[in-house]
Amino acid sequence: MIGPVRVVGTGLLGTSIGLGLRARGIEVILADASPTNLSIAIDYGAGRAALTGDRPQLIVVCVPPDVTAEIVARELESFPDAIVTDVASVKLAPLAELRARGADVSRYIGSHPLAGRERGGPLAGRADLFLGRPWVVAAHDGISYQQATAIDDLILDLGATLVEMSPEDHDRSVALVSHVPQVVSTLMARRLTDAPAASLNLAGQGLRDVTRVAASDPELWVQILGANAAPVREILVAYRDDLDRFIEALAEPAAPGARRRVAEELAGGNAGVSRLPGKHGHDRRFVSLTVMVDDTPGQIARLLNEIGALGVNVEDLRLEHSPGAELGLAEISVLPEAVTRLTEELAARGWRIAG
Amino acid sequence: MIGPVRVVGTGLLGTSIGLGLRARGIEVILADASPTNLSIAIDYGAGRAALTGDRPQLIVVCVPPDVTAEIVARELESFPDAIVTDVASVKLAPLAELRARGADVSRYIGSHPLAGRERGGPLAGRADLFLGRPWVVAAHDGISYQQATAIDDLILDLGATLVEMSPEDHDRSVALVSHVPQVVSTLMARRLTDAPAASLNLAGQGLRDVTRVAASDPELWVQILGANAAPVREILVAYRDDLDRFIEALAEPAAPGARRRVAEELAGGNAGVSRLPGKHGHDRRFVSLTVMVDDTPGQIARLLNEIGALGVNVEDLRLEHSPGAELGLAEISVLPEAVTRLTEELAARGWRIAG
Structure with missing residues (x-):
């Protein structure tokens, strides 16, 4: 079991981490730039307010990607004995910024729990948010995750599955499984903005599923996509090549080979989706x-x-x-x-x- | 209540129609080119086999889009007193083919229940498949849906909601809410085919939702997309224009205006998805x-x-x-x-x- 954990940022992830650790009897110290969020998270049972003389063993920075490096650097300085991690959805950009700031990265190890919800804020927090979800630890050259056993404990205590990955591999992976799907969903939802209401009344589960993540917070996603632009762009370009072929095949659907090309794309989609582990994302316990x-x-x-x-x-x-x-x-x-x-x-x- | 209903084609939709009508005590006559499917649907309680001298009041053709017009024409000829409808996902193409064949379209009225499941076949049938779902009646110039009151009864008996729409409006609407989402989902799933397994292990609910319909039957979808190519292509071209802008903005994410353009696309996605009716947490009526x-x-x-x-x-x-x-x-x-x-x-x- 780990010693006191300081959680900086009491949005969805920070509050969920606090709730999960408190449920295991671990002392949680909460901090947030917003006094309102902080007091909601405390009332909700996610931890206590910070006190002078706090000596956290581990600090988890749960703030938006744009300010992650800044806050991590500040925490590294304020708590010279603590290991500091963050939960941002990109891992190379914060590390590069920390190095540029001259921060002591020998005590920083980036991480990323693959868990979230459409709703944000402390009241969306859940102790079981990370249960059975992967949690990437993206060790850099200056530190290995074995040096930071407190992170190991954190992940185990929250019921998540530790996955080791380089920051580069992490960013490429999430571009594919999270950031590009966000763009694809957003662009589909964009097509609905000026559609007749009578058309939208015919919408079924398929459209709802494809566009669900398009309801996510634009401010957060501007930051994520900006910080992981190169890998996201590379996959989108490949996606556009397939799309071009599809559009071409539909221009003359009766032309020789057009049907075959459409069928191949569709079969390729079948093959791709069948590679996803675990058929349903639904809660297995119930x-x-x-x-x-x-x-x-x-x-x-x-x-x-x-x-x-x-x-x-x-x-x-x-x-x-x-x-x-x-x-x-x-x-x-x-x-x-x-x-x-x-x-x-x-x-x-x-x-x-x-x- | 309607008189005997003949259902031709005992896949998911035909069997579900049979089960739903039988549950209301309505006589259902089943027919299928596959004796296996037919006997499964009969055993399943969806209706009885056809007998010489059957005089159905209404015939519902539930066969793949490619053969819909052919079977509708045959049924119109075989049962000169019956109203014939179909359930294909496209409405202009079958009507055009029926006219080209010289069929008596004064007794044909196309329809389309917006209901389905990933699984097909008679055993996937459910009496409540259509409950609360829209069912489009796409009347053409030669017939109005008021002439075909049996269709009204069919839709009400199955608990669906009747929606009147021209065949043109129907095809444009389903291109947007069903066919383009299918393509978008398929192309996303295509990107997964050669991804490292370690990346796919990070997949969450977002990717699963975006790619769920990509698991649909390619054979059926080749037919649907081919029969509705023009409206689908038009929307895909607009989608590609947005995608081009996105890719351009990500090429230089720090360039002036790049963030704003990404933010605008994301906000547009928010706006689009919020227009979907009956969505949890987003229903505007409540x-x-x-x-x-x-x-x-x-x-x-x-x-x-x-x-x-x-x-x-x-x-x-x-x-x-x-x-x-x-x-x-x-x-x-x-x-x-x-x-x-x-x-x-x-x-x-x-x-x-x-x-």
Whole structure:
């Protein structure tokens, strides 16, 4: 177990780190330039305010990429015995800036938890945000992650999986699996801005999935894309080459070979998506069942009361309300061992189970 | 209620239509070129085999787009009293081909249920597949949907929402909300085919969402994209223009104006995705408030009971449950006119409102 951890920046990631460490009984010291965010995070149970004389063993800087190097440098100076890490989505740029600032990088080791949500801020924080997620430790020439065992402990304590990677490999990897998908999604969503509402009413899950991350914070993403421009650009250029071929094939869909070329691109997409590990990103710990509920007041409360009376704990609940439909769908997540009995008992009580 | 319905093609859509109609007690006659698929669909409860002398009132052709017109023409000829519809994802191409074949289009009215799953085949069929989903009826000059009341009944019986649209508007709309997202997703997934496994291990929900539809059946999509090539191509060209600007801005991310251009694209993406109706947390018809709830059984039910007692209908509810935190967050969507009173009344009853 690690000693006191100082978390600088109490947004989504900082607050989640605080909540996760506090749940393991670890002392967490919180700091934030915004007194409002700081007091929310403290009230939320993510840690305590900083005190004079604090001697943190580890400092985790959870601030936007643009100011990461500046804050890391300040923390390295203020706490000369501490190891300092950060959680920014790019790793080469902050390291280069730290070196340019003449910071003591022998105590800095960059890291990046691959976890996030669309919503930001302390109230979006969750102790289990990092559970089962990769957490890259991007050691540079001046330090190895074995020198910084506190980071190892941090990652294990939060239930994440440590992945060692050079800063270069990290930045290339996230360009592919995170930054380019963000651009692709954004550009798709851009096409919706002046579309007729009647067209958008036909949207299904496919469009929603493709454009979901386009709702992310533009300010943060300007920083990320600016700091990782070269690898992102390289992949986008390759993407555009494929797109050019697609557009060309559609110009004369009946021309010889046009169908084959489209089919090859589609099959290539199949092959690419099949390489992604773990088919579903859904929470593996729970299974869900969907119950149809009439669109009248009190129905959900009645359902939850009956589930509670059966002694089953609802881990997560999501209500789908389709415009125009008489029915809502309540998707209820429960522990796997409860689902069969719950399904039977609810059906016996007249609830319609959709699947 | 409609009379006997003949469903031709017992894949996902045909079987789901059969199951949904059977659940309403409507007689369903099934036909399929594949005896295997047909017998699976019959065993599954989607309907009965065709008999000599069947007099269906309505025929629903659920075959791949490439052969839709051929089968519709055959059905129009075989059953001279029946109204014939189809469910293909494109509407202009089949109509043009039917006219070219000299078919009696005064009894044909194209339609398209906006529903589907990644999995195909009769065993993927679900009686509730169309529940709350839009179902476009694309009347042509020779027929209005009021002439074809059986189609109205079909759509209502399956719980879908009837949307009237010209074949042209339909094809342009689905190019935007379905066909272009398919291409965008496919091209992103293509980039994964030769990526290092270590990079793919960092993939999160964002990449999974963007590439989910890339797993769709290439054969079906070659047909769809070929049949709707012009509108799809037009949108892809506009998409490529934006992509070009993005790539240019990333070539010199520190150049004057580069950041602003990237920020504008990202904000445009925000604006586009916010226009999607019925999206969780973004539904413009409702506003949401977040209530903190203790992590004890029965709290949500108590909250919903009190909201119900206030006469307020919960349109949508999402429960955030963070194992490490002492609190859950219930995000409740209500009609805008109810939110002020509800916030006050809940606060007066001791609930903590988070925002």
